Each structure stands twice: as C-alpha cells, then as structure tokens.
Amino acid sequence: MLSSADWVRKHLVRQESFWDIRDTGLGSWAVRFWTDLWHPLGRLIEVVGEIGTQKLGIARTALVCEVWNEGCWAFRRCRDSQMRSLIQAIENFALPDDRTGPDVILWKRQTNEFGKVFSTAEAWQMIHLQYPTFSWSKVIGFPLGVPRFAFISWLAIRNRLSTGDRMRAWGQVQGCLFCGEPNESRDHLFFACPYTYTLWLEVV
Ligand SMILES: [Zn+2]
Numbered sequence: 162m163l164s165s166a167d168w169v170r171k172h173l174v175r176q177e178s179f180w181d182i183r184d185t186g187l188g189s190w191a192v193r194f195w196t197d198l199w200h201p202l203g204r205l206i207e208v209v210g211e212i213g214t215q216k217l218g219i220a221r222t223a224l225v226c227e228v229w230n231e232g233c234w235a236f237r238r239c240r241d242s243q244m245r246s247l248i249q250a251i252e253n254f255a256l257p258d259d260r261t262g263p264d265v266i267l268w269k270r271q272t273n274e275f276g277k278v279f280s281t282a283e284a285w286q287m288i289h290l291q292y293p294t295f296s297w298s299k300v301i302g303f304p305l306g307v308p309r310f311a312f313i314s315w316l317a318i319r320n321r322l323s324t325g326d327r328m329r330a331w332g333q334v335q336g337c338l339f340c341g342e343p344n345e346s347r348d349h350l351f352f353a354c355p356y357t358y359t360l361w362l363e364v365v
Pocket residue numbers: 337338339340341342349350353354355356
C-alpha cells in the first residue's frame with residue numbers, strides 16, 4: 162500500500178528532488194493531461210488506464226495546453242465507447258481561461274478536496290505513517306503525565322530497560338541491587354523481587 166508521503170513523491174514530485182522542480186513559466190497550463198488532477202473525473206490515466214494514451218493518441222507526458230488548441234480540443238476520432246464518453250466529459254468541462262483568471266494556491270485535503278486555508282493538523286494526518294494504537298497507550302500517555310516517567314514506563318513495557326539480564330549480552334554482570342538475585346530481569350525488578358514486593362504492599 163502506498164503511504165501518503167510515497168504518493169506525494171510519486172505523483173507530485175515524480176521521483177525528482179523537491180528542490181529540482183522548476184517553475185515552467187507556463188502557469189496553470191503546465192498541467193499534464195493524463196496524470197495531473199485538473200478534471201472533476203480525477204486523473205484521466207486512472208479513469209481509462211494506460212491504454213487511453215494510445216487510443217486517443219495523446220502522449221502520457223502531454224500537457225493540457227498541448228491538447229487544447231486555439232479554443233477547442235484536438236481529439237482524434239475514436240470509436241471506443243469509453244473514450245467517447247471521456248471526450249464528452251472533457252468537452253463538457255469548461256476550462257478556466259488563464260488570460261482572465263489568476264492562478265491560486267490550494268492546499269490538498271484528506272479526500273481529494275482542495276481548500277485555500279492550510280491546516281497543520283490535516284497536513285500531519287496526510288503525511289504521517291499510521292500505526293495501530295496499543296492497548297497500553299493510555300498508561301503511557303495521558304493528560305498531565307510526566308514525560309520522563311512515561312518514557313521509563315514505555316521502556317519497561319517494551320522490556321528495553323537496562324536490566325541485568327539484558328546487560329549481560331554486553332558483558333556487564335549485575336544482579337538485583339535490592340536482593341542479590343543474579344538474574345535481574347524486568348519482571349523480577351518490578352514484581353518478583355522481595356524488596357519491590359514490600360513496596361507494592363505500601364502502594365496498593
Ligand atoms: Zn531483587
């Protein structure tokens with residue numbers, strides 16, 4: 162599955178570096194006929210498939226301004242019913258006149274909608290990777306929680322604390338400092354250690 166970031170890279174940046182993208186100076190006419198979003202139907206290459214480029218005789222990289230010529234569309238005659246309905250839909254769609262209307266910057270929203278106002282929250286929703294929510298997430302993060310406690314709890318839940326049993330792999334030998342148990346593991350430290358046990362009795 163394509164993530165949003167991949168999508169932007171693939172369709173908008175087109176595998177080029179963001180910094181290498183040049184303004185063609187053509188303004189709104191530098192829109193690609195097949196692969197850009199300019200028609201209400203969506204990307205035309207996705208509507209009719211790659212075969213459409215051959216059936217209509219329009220190159221995949223052609224710009225809209227190359228197909229729109231002197232005030233009308235330059236389509237070849239086509240018998241294919243799907244192509245005819247596509248041509249119909251394109252001809253019924255009034256193109257904005259770039260001599261009268263200025264270009265505007267629009268921000269893409271979640272579902273192919275475009276708006277004038279930039280929303281940080283929506284931009285974040287689109288570019289960040291979605292992960293499943295863990296059942297213990299509320300134990301770690303909650304209002305007024307102390308970040309360093311949350312971090313320690315998180316390490317403990319993932320069993321990534323530097324306990325004796327894990328440090329042994331790095332050549333460090335360390336037993337439980339409370340009771341002397343040689344195998345200081347997370348479970349021992351928090352629950353099985355006699356010292357911790359007395360603490361729990363005080364707390365609970
Ligand atoms: Zn112990």
